[in-house]
Amino acid sequence: MTQHGDAVPTAMWIIPHTHWDREWYEPHDVFRARLIPVIDQLLTLLDDADEYRFTLDGQTAMVEDYLAIRPENAERLSAAVTRGQLAVGPFAILMDEFCCDGETMVRNLERGIRIARAIGGEMRVGYLPDMFGHAAQMPQILKGFGLTDAALWRGAPAAVGTDAFRWRALDGSEVRVEYLWDGYGSALKLFDPPDRVDRLVAEYVQAHASRLCGHPPAGMFGTDHMSPRADMLDLISRHNARHPEAHLVLATLGEVVASRSHDAVDLQALPVVDGELRSHARGNILPGVLSIRTGLKAAMARAERGLTTAERLDAAVGGASRRKLCEHGWNLVVESSAHDSVTGCGCDDTAEDTLTRLHVAANTARGVIDIALPRLAGRIPAGAPAAFNQSGWARGLQGETVLEVSANDVPEGAQLIEALPVVLGDEWLPVADMPRVLRRIHGRELFGHAICGYRFPTADGLVFEVSRHDHGTFDHAAFSQELQHRLARGHPEKLWHVVTRALPSYRVLLTGRAAGMSAARLLTGGAVEHAVHVSERTLDNGLVRIDVDDDGLVAVTDLPSGRAVARALALTDEGDRGDSYNYGPVQSGAVTRPTEVDIKVEEQGPLRGRIRIRRVHRLPVGLNGDGSSRGSDIRDQTIDTLLEVRGDERFVRVRVTFVNLVGNHRLRVHVPTCGRDLPGSVAAGQYGVTLRGRVGEGGWGEFPLPTYPAARFVHAGGVAVLTDRTMEYEIVTPGTDAGEASDRPDEIVLTLLRAVGLMSVNLHPLRDEPAGAELNVPGAQYLGTTVDTNFAIDLSCPDWDDSDIIRHADQFRFEPVLVTGTGEEAAEPAVTPPLTTHGRVALESLRRLDDGALEARLVNYYHHPEPLRVRAAGEWDRTDLSGAVMEERVPLWELDVPAATILTLRRRPTIPSVVTPPREKRREFSQETEA
Numbered sequence: 001m002t003q004h005g006d007a008v009p010t011a012m013w014i015i016p017h018t019h020w021d022r023e024w025y026e027p028h029d030v031f032r033a034r035l036i037p038v039i040d041q042l043l044t045l046l047d048d049a050d051e052y053r054f055t056l057d058g059q060t061a062m063v064e065d066y067l068a069i070r071p072e073n074a075e076r077l078s079a080a081v082t083r084g085q086l087a088v089g090p091f092a093i094l095m096d097e098f099c100c101d102g103e104t105m106v107r108n109l110e111r112g113i114r115i116a117r118a119i120g121g122e123m124r125v126g127y128l129p130d131m132f133g134h135a136a137q138m139p140q141i142l143k144g145f146g147l148t149d150a151a152l153w154r155g156a157p158a159a160v161g162t163d164a165f166r167w168r169a170l171d172g173s174e175v176r177v178e179y180l181w182d183g184y185g186s187a188l189k190l191f192d193p194p195d196r197v198d199r200l201v202a203e204y205v206q207a208h209a210s211r212l213c214g215h216p217p218a219g220m221f222g223t224d225h226m227s228p229r230a231d232m233l234d235l236i237s238r239h240n241a242r243h244p245e246a247h248l249v250l251a252t253l254g255e256v257v258a259s260r261s262h263d264a265v266d267l268q269a270l271p272v273v274d275g276e277l278r279s280h281a282r283g284n285i286l287p288g289v290l291s292i293r294t295g296l297k298a299a300m301a302r303a304e305r306g307l308t309t310a311e312r313l314d315a316a317v318g319g320a321s322r323r324k325l326c327e328h329g330w331n332l333v334v335e336s337s338a339h340d341s342v343t344g345c346g347c348d349d350t351a352e353d354t355l356t357r358l359h360v361a362a363n364t365a366r367g368v369i370d371i372a373l374p375r376l377a378g379r380i381p382a383g384a385p386a387a388f389n390q391s392g393w394a395r396g397l398q399g400e401t402v403l404e405v406s407a408n409d410v411p412e413g414a415q416l417i418e419a420l421p422v423v424l425g426d427e428w429l430p431v432a433d434m435p436r437v438l439r440r441i442h443g444r445e446l447f448g449h450a451i452c453g454y455r456f457p458t459a460d461g462l463v464f465e466v467s468r469h470d471h472g473t474f475d476h477a478a479f480s481q482e483l484q485h486r487l488a489r490g491h492p493e494k495l496w497h498v499v500t501r502a503l504p505s506y507r508v509l510l511t512g513r514a515a516g517m518s519a520a521r522l523l524t525g526g527a528v529e530h531a532v533h534v535s536e537r538t539l540d541n542g543l544v545r546i547d548v549d550d551d552g553l554v555a556v557t558d559l560p561s562g563r564a565v566a567r568a569l570a571l572t573d574e575g576d577r578g579d580s581y582n583y584g585p586v587q588s589g590a591v592t593r594p595t596e597v598d599i600k601v602e603e604q605g606p607l608r609g610r611i612r613i614r615r616v617h618r619l620p621v622g623l624n625g626d627g628s629s630r631g632s633d634i635r636d637q638t639i640d641t642l643l644e645v646r647g648d649e650r651f652v653r654v655r656v657t658f659v660n661l662v663g664n665h666r667l668r669v670h671v672p673t674c675g676r677d678l679p680g681s682v683a684a685g686q687y688g689v690t691l692r693g694r695v696g697e698g699g700w701g702e703f704p705l706p707t708y709p710a711a712r713f714v715h716a717g718g719v720a721v722l723t724d725r726t727m728e729y730e731i732v733t734p735g736t737d738a739g740e741a742s743d744r745p746d747e748i749v750l751t752l753l754r755a756v757g758l759m760s761v762n763l764h765p766l767r768d769e770p771a772g773a774e775l776n777v778p779g780a781q782y783l784g785t786t787v788d789t790n791f792a793i794d795l796s797c798p799d800w801d802d803s804d805i806i807r808h809a810d811q812f813r814f815e816p817v818l819v820t821g822t823g824e825e826a827a828e829p830a831v832t833p834p835l836t837t838h839g840r841v842a843l844e845s846l847r848r849l850d851d852g853a854l855e856a857r858l859v860n861y862y863h864h865p866e867p868l869r870v871r872a873a874g875e876w877d878r879t880d881l882s883g884a885v886m887e888e889r890v891p892l893w894e895l896d897v898p899a900a901t902i903l904t905l906r907r908r909p910t911i912p913s914v915v916t917p918p919r920e921k922r923r924e925f926s927q928e929t930e931a
């Protein structure tokens with residue numbers, strides 16, 4: 001084991017670094033201010049001594065944040081990277097791997113590598129120091145960018161007794177993990193006091209000898225927001241002078257990982273860990289972040305969905321590039337995915353900044369859609385309602401629109417939602433005030449409508465007729481002249497009666513069918529095969545039926561199979577004495593029964609049926625004085641549950657909405673399964689599907705609460721719950737808590753809300769060590785905040801791996817983009833679908849690239865191979881995630897997509913292609929990891 005060409009044995013690597021949470025217990029701008037002197041000092045140290053090394057935390061966000069304030073230091077920073085002294089990237093930000101989507105992780109690496117290459121090149125190690133566990137597909141994502149190594153700490157199982165392991169994704173992709181078994185500050189304690197360095201180092205190496213198998217350990221010297229240590233070189237050279245037989249060697253993490261053997265034989269000898277890393281064995285994984293500030297998780301998913309839709313519409317309609325806007329939106333999403341950002345475990349300012357950033361990302365997506373839609377509208381007949389289906393699958397669409405028709409002319413097959421107000425203005429004005437009326441008119445516009453007529457029914461009366469559409473004529477000058485004339489003639493003391501009337505109009509629900517990713521006219525009549533029938537307590541479309549009991553609980557039946565669950569959607573509210581990181585149970589005071597229930601049909605079908613269940617629960621306002629139980633002050637908490645069945649859909653949509661009125665509690669909703677004492681659950685997320693047992697692995701100072709993340713769906717006992725964001729769930733067997741026998745089936749229990757008042761409590765019932773400061777975060781109580789949760793119950797996929805569950809989840813979460821035509825009568829389709837999926841492989845991303853090529857990312861979530869079954873024009877190559885071509889001209893229909901595989905395809909540009917620039921030369925020390 002040597003380093004820097006000399007032959008002195010290395011006793012231990014020392015990797016100076018700082019772990020930089022870009023925002024956490026302080027907001028981003030405070031931490032950025034603190035970052036400036038840290039990097040200023042670091043650059044001086046790197047300039048002054050060639051031997052100094054520093055690892056900038058695996059993310060490029062710090063580089064960008066610094067250079068935005070100190071652009072004059074760009075060259076010095078870049079020179080340090082190029083000299084190999086400073087390691088940056090490969091990520092743009094250290095994301096939480098469960099609170100964002102797979103595509104956000106891909107865009108994160110894409111951006112991080114691009115930024116790092118602009119300043120000298122990225123560290124070729126997927127460094128994941130502090131994330132609260134790791135997603136199953138991360139090795140596949142890293143490999144997709146040619147990264148063969150990772151370095152991490154939290155989540156690895158107790159069985160790993162070495163300093164390295166092979167981490168295998170669901171598709172079999174493997175990376176070598178430099179296992180930081182005692183955290184990212186392992187070497188911190190070895191240098192204080194400085195006169196004990198020799199002994200502390202020797203003891204450390206001795207203590208971990210069995211794990212190290214003769215390797216020098218990777219000593220991580222740094223912690224959160226730490227400045228580089230100026231006397232480090234001095235300390236090391238003095239140690240090495242005393243111990244010529246065992247040197248400490250300063251290195252970047254990239255250099256250390258590159259020094260490890262990557263020979264096939266040596267790699268084969270390492271233990272293998274499959275899939276996600278969520279063990280509590282050697283570090284806390286803080287699972288309560290999944291259910292705190294759930295609005296952040298919803299905002300993340302909304303922004304991701306919006307940008308996904310915007311890119312697909314952009315690709316479908318073509319025209320001037322909108323890529324920079326999309327990229328801007330994705331950058332905001334990536335920044336927000338940081339492990340103290342979307343997680344919600346920071347101060348209130350951080351949560352507000354993150355929420356705003358995610359709103360801006362979603363609005364950026366809306367902006368892209370806004371400027372792309374006219375190209376689509378122009379190809380649809382004027383006035384015709386239509387919708388853009390962003391899904392890769394053909395599907396039925398529904399959309400609300402406003403039709404300006406008389407009551408008798410609401411078309412058959414359209415579902416009437418509401419009649420809109422006809423009288424927009426009705427007022428009595430003195431003559432002197434009548435010029436006001438003129439000032440309200442802009443051209444033809446009045447109150448957001450177009451004036452299509454006016455009349456003077458009496459000597460001092462005026463009626464405007466206005467329309468949502470710009471038809472008819474209005475001569476402003478003639479009107480103004482006539483009004484002045486009448487005012488001059490009339491009695492100056494009389495009041496004028498001015499009325500503005502709109503043409504009758506109705507909000508209606510229309511339906512249509514899109515053949516693939518394309519625009520479809522929303523038609524009326526006969527478009528729904530399975531219409532929804534609604535009675536006082538029932539929604540039924542022939543595929544799925546729900547029956548509401550008097551107490552507000554619900555039976556769901558999948559009609560083709562007859563499979564059913566009863567007594568669904570019960571609510572349980574419990575006290576929470578924990579913090580933003582971990583749920584903290586209290587001894588008593590769970591509330592399970594409502595005191596009032598009101599059930600009301602809101603929509604009658606035939607396209608969409610809705611029943612609203614309003615329940616009032618009497619909840620304790622907070623905890624008692626010492627926090628051990630719930631307090632005695634009680635407040636009525638109203639919770640609305642909207643059940644929705646759509647024509648032709650084989651699942652039930654559920655939306656639970658309430659304004660949270662009490663603190664320190666956890667509210668969960670129960671969905672029964674069709675099994676009892678289930679072995680576990682299956683849940684999707686981050687481009688993969690993970691099978692989980694019922695019990696977590698403990699070992700460190702945290703109780704392994706079996707609450708888990710799910711995005712897209714969670715499945716247990718033959719029942720699927722479809723989700724539109726990351727949600728926390730637990731599989732619960734009823735009755736066991738109270739110790740009483742029960743034959744009720746197991747339940748999927750979803751957390752709707754966790755409300756707490758402290759970022760991290762010092763004394764936590766389920767966690768030994770504080771996760772941060774005991775900081776007040778009143779914002780995390782969500783008092784007065786609207787909590788809105790969407791999910792669906794699907795009984796049609798009893799065996800998830802042989803079902804259409806992925807297509808259903810896609811259909812559930814994407815609402816089409818509505819548009820009204822502005823063009824000539826035209827033959828459909830208005831756009832040629834760039835790509836349509838006919839099998840079970842999901843389209844996850846489709847975007848135009850700068851060189852005119854189109855890139856599609858598809859995922860086979862199933863644990864067996866599936867044929868691709870894609871129809872798309874043009875010639876497509878298969879690439880890795882970085883865009884490097886792996887296979888030319890792949891057959892889109894027949895291609896077999898292996899189990900759990902992320903597939904990236906690239907359509908060759910129709911314009912003369914720009915030659916792909918050669919990939920930049922990799923840094924010296926990482927060559928061997930590439931071999």
Ligand SMILES: [Zn+2]
Pocket residue numbers: 019020021130339340
């Ligand atoms: Zn951190």
